[in-house]
Each structure stands twice: as structure tokens, then as C-alpha cells.
Amino acid sequence: MVVTTGATEAIAAAILAFVGPGDEVVTFEPYYDSYAAMIGLANAKHNVVQLELPDFQPDLAKLRAAVTDNTRMIILNNPHNPTGSVFGDDVLNEIIALAHKHDCIILSDEVYEHLTFGLSHVPVSTLPDGFERTITISSAGKSFSFTGWKVGWATGPEKLITGVRTVKQFLTYSSGPAFQPAVAQALSLPDNFFQQFAASLSHTCGLLADSLEESGIPVFRPRGTYFLVADVSQLGYQDATDLARLLPERLGVAAIPMSVFVHPENRQAYSSLLRFAFCKKESVIIEAAHRLRGLSELAR
Numbered sequence: 001m002v003v004t005t006g007a008t009e010a011i012a013a014a015i016l017a018f019v020g021p022g023d024e025v026v027t028f029e030p031y032y033d034s035y036a037a038m039i040g041l042a043n044a045k046h047n048v049v050q051l052e053l054p055d056f057q058p059d060l061a062k063l064r065a066a067v068t069d070n071t072r073m074i075i076l077n078n079p080h081n082p083t084g085s086v087f088g089d090d091v092l093n094e095i096i097a098l099a100h101k102h103d104c105i106i107l108s109d110e111v112y113e114h115l116t117f118g119l120s121h122v123p124v125s126t127l128p129d130g131f132e133r134t135i136t137i138s139s140a141g142k143s144f145s146f147t148g149w150k151v152g153w154a155t156g157p158e159k160l161i162t163g164v165r166t167v168k169q170f171l172t173y174s175s176g177p178a179f180q181p182a183v184a185q186a187l188s189l190p191d192n193f194f195q196q197f198a199a200s201l202s203h204t205c206g207l208l209a210d211s212l213e214e215s216g217i218p219v220f221r222p223r224g225t226y227f228l229v230a231d232v233s234q235l236g237y238q239d240a241t242d243l244a245r246l247l248p249e250r251l252g253v254a255a256i257p258m259s260v261f262v263h264p265e266n267r268q269a270y271s272s273l274l275r276f277a278f279c280k281k282e283s284v285i286i287e288a289a290h291r292l293r294g295l296s297e298l299a300r
């Protein structure tokens with residue numbers, strides 16, 4: 001294991017350790033933005049497999065077509081930011097099979113591992129043949145809401161973790177040493193701590209989703225993470241960016257258009273989707289839910 005400056009540094013170190021100029025990396029799309037930045041920094045090619053509505057799952061045939069002998073790494077983010085989806089064992093097993101067939105590494109970003117709603121998280125490294133090619137990334141920021149502490153970690157086979165550690169050594173050398181004992185203690189909290197945390201997030205998610213739906217906006221209810229996705233086309237916005245620009249000023253609520261998490265040439269496919277975060281105190285979400293009832297006034 002190597003402790004890093006948040007999951008962000010673990011992602012950076014893993015990509016810089018194993019991906020070089022001309023290599024190809026496959027991610028699902030939409031994707032967490034730091035993957036694109038780091039793949040770019042490594043001078044590699046970023047190929048995507050789109051997650052498809054209504055449940056943001058990949059088409060396995062398209063996944064098989066995207067991974068080739070040129071693929072050096074498959075980046076998996078499960079549970080998935082920004083869509084809130086959780087991938088089934090069929091997807092995870094396909095990724096493992098492809099990694100073996102094409103001799104590539106799986107980088108599994110599982111920072112939302114404890115934040116699933118009504119289903120258990122399955123680390124890809126625990127499935128048959130999954131461990132030997134997988135670097136798994138976790139974060140105290142997500143598991144304990146200590147985002148500002150920036151303590152993350154990567155686990156996996158020694159050979160892969162040595163590569164991550166070697167790069168990390170020249171990025172930051174050490175990470176949050178004063179915080180590490182507290183995180184270690186937090187990790188030994190009983191299961192019911194994590195269950196209650198997920199239950200409280202599921203509750204705030206429900207409050208936000210209900211209010212959006214009551215305003216006539218379809219919501220893709222997430223299976224995990226901090227985020228839910230809403231389709232604002234019925235308010236007359238084909239490009240959710242226009243509404244995202246209005247929301248802070250008009251309703252005092254902020255949301256992020258899904259199109260920022262995709263390749264520029266693929267924006268059209270997700271253009272009417274907005275991502276809302278519900279990782280806030282219940283009182284804040286209740287206020288936001290109340291304000292969002294004013295969304296109909298922004299219809300056009």
C-alpha cells in the first residue's frame with residue numbers, strides 16, 4: 001500500500017508510472033476530470049466507452065472493441081462519478097478478462113466504495129483473476145468526508161504499488177503524516193458507521209431527487225456516490241450549461257453540466273444533463289430542495 005495526497009495523487013502517480021507517450025488508456029465516459037488531465041500529461045491517447053442511459057451502464061461489445069493490444073491501462077471508477085452508477089459483476093469481469101487478454105493494468109478508482117445505496121460494493125480486485133493486474137484507489141476524503149485532509153491510498157500487488165510509490169516519491173514524498181493515524185483509526189470503525197453514513201447520504205439524495213421530480217425534471221437516481229444527474233431538457237434547455245450559469249444567481253444553487261466530463265466531440269450526447277451534489281447537511285439540502293421548486297420560473 002502507498003498513502004498519497006488524496007486519491008488525486010494516487011491517480012496521477014499510477015498513470016505516470018505505467019502509461020507513456022503513444023500508449024492508449026480506456027475510460028468510461030463521462031469520466032472524472034483528473035483522468036483526462038493525467039492521460040494528457042503522460043502524452044497518451046484517451047479512448048472512451050460511453051455509459052448509456054437510462055442506467056449509465058456500458059455496452060460490453062463496445063467495451064471489447066475499445067480495448068486492444070495498444071491499451072496500457074483501463075481506468076474504472078466504481079461507484080461512478082459523475083453518474084452515480086454502480087457497475088455489475090458482468091462489467092467488472094469483462095474488464096478483468098480484457099486486461100488479461102491485452103496485457104494491461106486496471107486502475108480502479110473506488111473512492112466511493114462505502115457510499116452505495118441498498119447494494120454492496122464489489123472491489124474488482126476481489127473477483128477471480130482481478131487482483132494481479134489491479135491498482136485500487138481509496139480516499140479518506142470520501143469515506144469520512146474529510147476532503148480537505150487529502151489522504152488517499154493505493155493498494156494492489158507489490159510490483160504495481162512499487163511503481164506508484166516510485167513516482168509518488170518525486171511528486172510529494174509524504175502525505176498528511178499527522179492525519180494518517182486518525183485515518184487509520186477511522187478505518188477500524190465498525191460497519192454500522194459506514195452503513196449510517198451511506199444511509200444519511202441516501203436520505204439527502206432522496207430529498208433532492210424528490211424536489212427535482214416534483215418540478216417536472218427527470219432524475220436518474222444514483223446507486224451510490226455524492227451525485228445525482230437530472231435531465232433539464234423538459235425545462236427547454238437542450239444545453240444544461242445555460243441553466244447551470246443561471247442557477248447560482250437566480251436560485252442560489254449550483255450544479256455542474258455533464259458535458260464538462262466528456263470529450264468535446266461527444267458533448268451532444270450528454271448536453272441536457274446536470275449533476276447535483278447531495279453531500280451536504282440535511283438543512284442545506286432541504287433549503288436547496290425548496291429553492292429548486294422555483295425552477296419552473298426559469299423554463300423557456
Ligand SMILES: Cc1ncc(COP(=O)(O)O)c(C=O)c1O
Pocket residue numbers: 005006007008009032077081109111138139140141142147150151152
Ligand atoms: C472519482 C473520484 N476520484 C478521485 C477523486 C479525488 O479524491 P481526493 O479528494 O481524495 O483527491 C474524486 C473527488 O471528487 C472523485 O470524485
